[in-house]
Amino acid sequence: MRKKKGRAAALLLSAALSLSAVLVTPAPTAAVTTADKVPDPRVSSATVTPAAPGVGSPFGVDLTFSQNVENFDYDTNSDEFDCIKIDVSEASNSISVSHKTYFAENLSTDPGESNNIVLSYDLHMQQKDLKRIGSGYGVLKFTITYYSKYEEDNKVIAQSKDYHDLKFTAEYLVFSKLDSSSETENDGRLTVSSYKLDHTPVKEGEKFSLTLTVKNSSSLACTHAVSVLDLSGAEGVSISGETDTKTLGNLNAGATTTVTYPLKCLSKMTTGSYPVAVSLSADDVTAASSKIYLPITGTKAGKDDTGEVGDSKPQLIIESYDFGGQAVTGGQEFSLVMNVRNTGSVPIDNCKMTVGSDTGDSDSDKATTVGSVFTPSQSSNTFFIPSLGSNASVKKEIALLPKADAAPNSYGVIVNFSYDAVVDGKRQTLTSEETITIPLAQPIRFEVGDPVLSNPFYMGEAGQISIDYVNKGKSKVYNVSVELKGNFDTEESSQYIGNLDSGASDSFQANLTPQKEGSLSGTATFSYEDASGKVLTVAKDFSCDVQAAEAPTMGGADGLNPDGTPGANPEKTGPGWKLWAGIAAGAAVVAAGIVFFLKKRKAKKMRLLEEAEDYDDTPGGGI
CATH class of the missing domain: 2.60.40.10 (Immunoglobulins)
Structure with a gap:
């Protein structure tokens, strides 16, 4: 291992010597360093554990870097470079790096083609040092510096000496972004x-x-x-x-x-x-x-206060505040009462107190207005406090009107103080800032219409009930469900609907089957949750008449059997018997008219015959 380190060191030392040789020639317009002439290392192999970490999951990385150095001689007896420091940072917004400085392991060199040398080394990053914090691509960036290393008091010291220009960069894609379809x-x-x-x-x-x-x-x-x-x-x-x-x-x-x-x-x-x-x-x-x-x-008066000086600077805080309840309601005015205390050992004066909203900006004057959520009602958002003694307090009250259509959430209200005080014999203008969190809720307006039933119901036969519902509020309602109870049978006694957005509406329908005559009655109970998880209910009662089931009709459509005799239920023979009864009555009227007409005609004929006979008997009549 020591020999391999010596070969790597010889390579880098030779690179530095080559740089010196270049510098002997006439100076170019721009400085050329050894690092400019040596290519950046690249990741030749990598292992990520686990291979595709989920959001919030830790993971580990093992990398091997390789660097191909061309046209440099090396001396195997040289041992100048044997330490490689690697600074790690993330080049995306998906990785959290808690440990950022490492030293390479397993440093070695191998002969390449012609006069090339391949320098390689490993980097091991543990799972406790890395975590996935986003769903996008995960890229690690490495700043690699070659050092000499020696020990002092049993502690390893890394120095670059004259080779500070031997610095390289590399990047590696650790994981891809999560598939949006999953x-x-x-x-x-x-x-x-x-x-x-x-x-x-x-x-x-x-x-x-x-x-x-x-x-x-x-x-x-x-x-x-x-x-x-x-x-x-x-x-x-x-x-x-x-x-x-x-x-x-x-x-x-x-x-x-x-x-x-x-x-x-x-x-x-x-x-x-x-x-x-x-x-x-x-x-x-x-x-x-x-x-x-x-x-x-x-007790620090500001970010630049180290605690060693200026400990006597007075600090203004809001020691307590009250806005009237657990949450304010959109569109309804409320009063914010604040108790301000001077916690310092010296008095303050000329204090300007400004109430504003947390806009998320980093500017010091971000609380100059209350913002779009809370608006001062018939007053300014600025107070003036002439003076406030050491450990003294003062109460301030402001009426605020929340935006009527603001989304339910907790909103920050910032209070800025600017005041004067004499500290260590010098008059200074000081500032401080306090943040108050106020939850805002919107009224729930989940409404249920009156039940509509297919009246009347028949015993043993299914009838339908329909109930409309709508969310008229500006907040979503959660986990809506319906439960039916009453003197009937139904397969939809309990039904889960789910979440209902603002402005959404729908209709609940179910089949009800009564088992006895008289009256059908019941209750439909809608239950739901608001944004805080509180369960609310709306109950709707309903009722209707229940009649006996119709008996089946025997025989033909007219209530008669095929042979013309009445069916089994002559009292309920259906609409056919009425039709035939009307036809029979009409036929009787026509027949009576015909008989009357024939009788009248016969009587007239007889009368004419009698008159003719009388004429024949008259003297001088006829031929």
């Missing part, structure tokens, strides 16, 4: 329904625990659910003794589970609300993130 949108399936701290407010230097309640709000089960806590936005807060990834297992539809993260704060922190992101994912479910805020009380 994923479904989260669509609210995994959400952080609530969270709590074991104590609040948390002070700098303290240990505390964060407990999350995760809910599967969909109608489908989630398998292999994973929670990942991202503390990148909460500088000074870290996980104590555990990883940021927690396995939640399988969650049935509507099920909840809790997960706890042990956290700790640095000894010196700035007072404020620190944003923490929670990423939730499962098999066939894309990752969805939620943001929560950790209230932490500290």
Whole structure:
């Protein structure tokens, strides 16, 4: 192994000597380094374990780098280079790299074609150092530097000496993006329904625990659910003794589970609300993130305060606030009451207090307006506090009107302070910022129409019931189901409908079969959940008459048997007997008319004959 290292070192030393030879000639317009003349290493073999990690899953990588160096002589007795440092970073947004500096292993050289040398070495990255955090392509970038290495006090020291230009870069595609056809949108399936701290407010230097309640709000089960806590936005807060990834297992539809993260704060922190992101994912479910805020009380006056100077700077905090309940309602005005305290040892004056919204910008003046979600109602969003003594407090109240069509969510309200104070004999203008989280809900307007039945019903025969329903609210309703109860038989006694978007409507239909005469009655109960998981119900009663089933008609269509005799039920012979009875009555009337006409005609004829006879008997009549 030492000989192989010597050959590699000889190669790189010779490269440096070649550079010197080039520099003896007239200087070119641009500097040419050894690294410019040697091609970058490439990955000749790779193993990723597992080969296709899911979102939130750790994975390991074993790589072998090869570098083909041309037209350089080497001295096998040279041993200048025997250390290769590899700095690792991610070139996409899908990999988290926790350990970023490595030293190559198994350094060796082999003769290539002509006067070429092939330099090779290995890189091993453990699963605890890498994690997939996105569904896109995963690319690792390597910055490779060749050093000499020696030991000092039993500690390995790497130095580049005069060969600082021997630096190369390489990239490798670790995994491809996930197939979109194998994923479904989260669509609210995994959400952080609530969270709590074991104590609040948390002070700098303290240990505390964060407990999350995760809910599967969909109608489908989630398998292999994973929670990942991202503390990148909460500088000074870290996980104590555990990883940021927690396995939640399988969650049935509507099920909840809790997960706890042990956290700790640095000894010196700035007072404020620190944003923490929670990423939730499962098999066939894309990752969805939620943001929560950790209230932490500290003594640092700002990011540049090291704690060594300026400890006497006064700090303004919102020690408590009240907005009237668990959540505000869109379109309904509410009052936000804030208690502001000066935690410093010196008084402050000329304080400007501005209430605004968290727009997600990094600018210091991002809280100049309340924003599109909350609007001041008949007042300004700015307060003036003339002075506030050490450890004194003042109450401020502002009326806010939430946007009527704002999506149900928790929205951050930022309070900025700008004030003057005399610190260490010098008058200074100081600033601080506080964040308040206010949950907003929209009223649920799930309406159910009156049941419509095919009245009347007949005993033993199925009739239909139809009930229309609509979501007139601006929030989605979840897990809608219907249950039928009453004095009837039905195959649709319980039916699951699912989630209903805002503005969506449909109709529930079922067949009901009464078993006795009289009256059919029952209740249709619709149950559903709001965004917070609260179960609500709407019940609709219905009833109708039930008649005896019609007896079957015997004989022909007219109620008569083929021989002309009445059928088995002459009282219910159907419409045929009426038709024939009408025909018979008409025939009788016609016959009576004919008889009357014939009799009248015969009488007239007899009268004419009698008159003729009388004429014949008259004297002088005839011939």
